[in-house]
Amino acid sequence: MNDGTAFPALAQEWVAATAALAEMIGTERFPQALRQILSLGCSFDSMIVSRYEGAMPPESLYQDLDELQAAITVEFYASGPYLLDPLYQACRNGCAPGAYRLMDLAPEAFYRSEYYRAxxxxxxxxxxxxxxxxxxxxxxxxxxLARFARAQRFEEADTKRLNAVFAVISAAIRRQWGQAKEPAGDFQREGWEDRMQTFGTGVLSPREREIVQLILQGHSTPSAAAYLGIAEGTVKVHRHHAYSKLGISSQAELFSMATRHLAGPG
Incomplete structure (x- = not known):
C-alpha cells in the first residue's frame, strides 16, 4: 500500500543511480556509473567524454567505440576537424550549459555538409x-551520446529529462575530471584556432574566407547570407570565386583541403 511517501519506480532508479555516481567519483568505474544515470534519461548506443581547453585539441577521457569508430571520431577528429563541430562551436560561442540535441545547435544545412558525411x-x-x-x-x-543507424532520433523530451538532473551530472563530472591537467599556455590556445582562421590566407579575400568557414560549418547559402547580413546572390558569387581560386569544384574537395590544412605542420 502506498502511503504517499514511496518514490515512483523511476524516481527510485534515479536516486540509486545518483548514489552510485557519487560513490564512483575518483575511481575507474565512474564512466560506467555516468553512463547508467544518463541512460535513465534517454537510450543511446555510445558515449564519449572529452575535455576542451580553449582552442586546443580535445582530450579524450572516455569512449566505448570500436577501433574504426575511434580512429574517425577521436583521432582524426582531434587532428583539427573538431573546430567545425557544432557542439564545440556552441561552447566557444557562449552556449548555456546543459543537454542539447545536435539539431538544436547545428546550422540548418549541417546534415548535408561534408563534415556530417565524413x-x-x-x-x-x-x-x-x-x-x-x-x-x-x-x-x-x-x-x-550517440545513436547508430536506423535508431530513432532523439526527442526534446530526452534532453528535458537529462537537464532535470544536469546539476548532479555536471557536479560529478567536474569532481572526477575537473583538475585533469593544467591549462595550456595562451600561445597554444590560439594556435589551432588561428590555423582555422588562416585557411585560404594569401589566396582568398577576407569575405571569401568568411564564407568558406561558414560552408565548412554546415551553413547553407541562405543561412550564410543571413549570418553575414548580405544577399544570397553575393554569397554564391564569393563561393564561386573561392572555389575557383582554390582549384576545387565541390564541398567535398573543400573539406578535404581544410582538414589537410588543420592537420598540417604549424
Whole structure:
C-alpha cells in the first residue's frame, strides 16, 4: 500500500543511480556509473567524454567505440576537424550549459555538409546529444551520446529529462575530471584556432574566407547570407570565386583541403 511517501519506480532508479555516481567519483568505474544515470534519461548506443581547453585539441577521457569508430571520431577528429563541430562551436560561442540535441545547435544545412558525411555517416551515427559542462572560463567537458543507424532520433523530451538532473551530472563530472591537467599556455590556445582562421590566407579575400568557414560549418547559402547580413546572390558569387581560386569544384574537395590544412605542420 502506498502511503504517499514511496518514490515512483523511476524516481527510485534515479536516486540509486545518483548514489552510485557519487560513490564512483575518483575511481575507474565512474564512466560506467555516468553512463547508467544518463541512460535513465534517454537510450543511446555510445558515449564519449572529452575535455576542451580553449582552442586546443580535445582530450579524450572516455569512449566505448570500436577501433574504426575511434580512429574517425577521436583521432582524426582531434587532428583539427573538431573546430567545425557544432557542439564545440556552441561552447566557444557562449552556449548555456546543459543537454542539447545536435539539431538544436547545428546550422540548418549541417546534415548535408561534408563534415556530417565524413564523421556521422561514415560510422553510421544517426543522431547525437551533447551534454555541455563548463569547467572554468575557457574549459568545457562535452559528453556525446550517440545513436547508430536506423535508431530513432532523439526527442526534446530526452534532453528535458537529462537537464532535470544536469546539476548532479555536471557536479560529478567536474569532481572526477575537473583538475585533469593544467591549462595550456595562451600561445597554444590560439594556435589551432588561428590555423582555422588562416585557411585560404594569401589566396582568398577576407569575405571569401568568411564564407568558406561558414560552408565548412554546415551553413547553407541562405543561412550564410543571413549570418553575414548580405544577399544570397553575393554569397554564391564569393563561393564561386573561392572555389575557383582554390582549384576545387565541390564541398567535398573543400573539406578535404581544410582538414589537410588543420592537420598540417604549424
Amino acid at each position: 564523421f556521422y555517416r561514415k560510422i553510421s551515427i544517426s543522431d547525437e546529444i551533447g551534454v555541455l559542462v563548463p569547467d572554468g572560463a575557457d574549459s568545457w567537458f562535452i559528453v556525446s
